[in-house]
Amino acid sequence: MNTAVAPLLQVQGLQAGYGDVQVLWGIDLQVQAGEIACVVGSNGAGKSTLLRTLSGMVKARAGTVQFAGQALAGASCETILRAGIAHVPEGRRLFRGMSVRDNLLLGAYLRRDLRADIQSDLDEIYTLFPILKDRQKQDATTLSGGEQQMCAIGRGLMSRPQLLLIDELSLGLAPRAVEKLSESLLAINAKGLSILLVEQDVFTAFELAQHGIVIETGRVAFSGRSAELADDPRVRAAYMGV
Numbered sequence: 001m002n003t004a005v006a007p008l009l010q011v012q013g014l015q016a017g018y019g020d021v022q023v024l025w026g027i028d029l030q031v032q033a034g035e036i037a038c039v040v041g042s043n044g045a046g047k048s049t050l051l052r053t054l055s056g057m058v059k060a061r062a063g064t065v066q067f068a069g070q071a072l073a074g075a076s077c078e079t080i081l082r083a084g085i086a087h088v089p090e091g092r093r094l095f096r097g098m099s100v101r102d103n104l105l106l107g108a109y110l111r112r113d114l115r116a117d118i119q120s121d122l123d124e125i126y127t128l129f130p131i132l133k134d135r136q137k138q139d140a141t142t143l144s145g146g147e148q149q150m151c152a153i154g155r156g157l158m159s160r161p162q163l164l165l166i167d168e169l170s171l172g173l174a175p176r177a178v179e180k181l182s183e184s185l186l187a188i189n190a191k192g193l194s195i196l197l198v199e200q201d202v203f204t205a206f207e208l209a210q211h212g213i214v215i216e217t218g219r220v221a222f223s224g225r226s227a228e229l230a231d232d233p234r235v236r237a238a239y240m241g242v
Contacts, residue, residue: 006069008033008194009054009085009163014063014073016053023049025218026063031163031211036185036195038209038226040202040239046218047198048090051165054196055087056080068162081110084162090171090198092152094140100151101136107158118158125154128184146177153184163194170201182208202239206230214239 007030014027023046031037039047052058054065056077065073072080086107094103104125108118126133129150135143140151149169156164169185170178178201185208189195199205205212206226214222214235222235229235 007031008068010066012064014053015061016049016058023218027220029213031194031196033194034192036189036197036209038197038199038205038212039215040199040205040212041215043200045215047215048167051087051167051198055085055165081159086156086159086161086164088152088156088166090167092148094148094151096141098140099137100132100140103140103151104154104158107155121158125157129154145173149181163196165196167198169197169199170204178204
């Protein structure tokens with residue numbers, strides 16, 4: 001009897017691009033419930049396009065996306081968000097002229113919960129990122145880079161996702177800010193939230209994730225457990241400088 005548990009997210013043969021330019025050429029990956037997985041690769045390899053396709057911002061040209069038993073390839077952003085996938089985009093994409101609190105509440109705009117439930121989740125974000133509570137009335141775009149990333153992650157969490165997609169966690173941030181964010185992601189994951197992390201900093205990605213794939217020019221070059229990828233001499237030479 002086969003007792004294998006189906007992945008929370010299973011992607012097979014995914015192809016996508018922009019106009020006449022194809023970026024992804026048959027990507028396969030999976031994320032198990034409760035784990036952190038990562039996608040690494042050089043700039044321009046297709047990592048961000050992969051997340052944009054998974055969240056519906058870019059339409060898949062071929063392939064399948066199964067999430068919690070639901071087929072999502074080609075679905076709208078709203079359908080995908082309602083299914084339980086939230087996307088923290090590269091560059092944070094916070095709304096200028098809006099407070100930290102209002103940016104966070106935008107993450108809950110599809111929810112129909114009681115106001116008290118949404119406030120309870122907001123309080124949890126403030127517990128996770130106390131600086132956001134201190135600055136909840138401040139324009140979110142005037143925060144430091146690390147604080148903006150906290151706000152973007154918090155906004156994603158406000159939708160109560162099953163899977164959080166994070167594009168370039170460490171981009172442009174000081175090492176201490178990356179360390180604090182990494183600790184927060186581990187705390188979130190310890191509560192059962194699955195995370196798919198796209199990251200150019202291979203050391204950070206492999207330290208956080210249990211499994212990963214390496215993308216080169218829109219194709220999967222390597223895949224496996226993060227510890228094994230970190231020990232692979234080809235990966236170390238190409239992406240870790242060792």
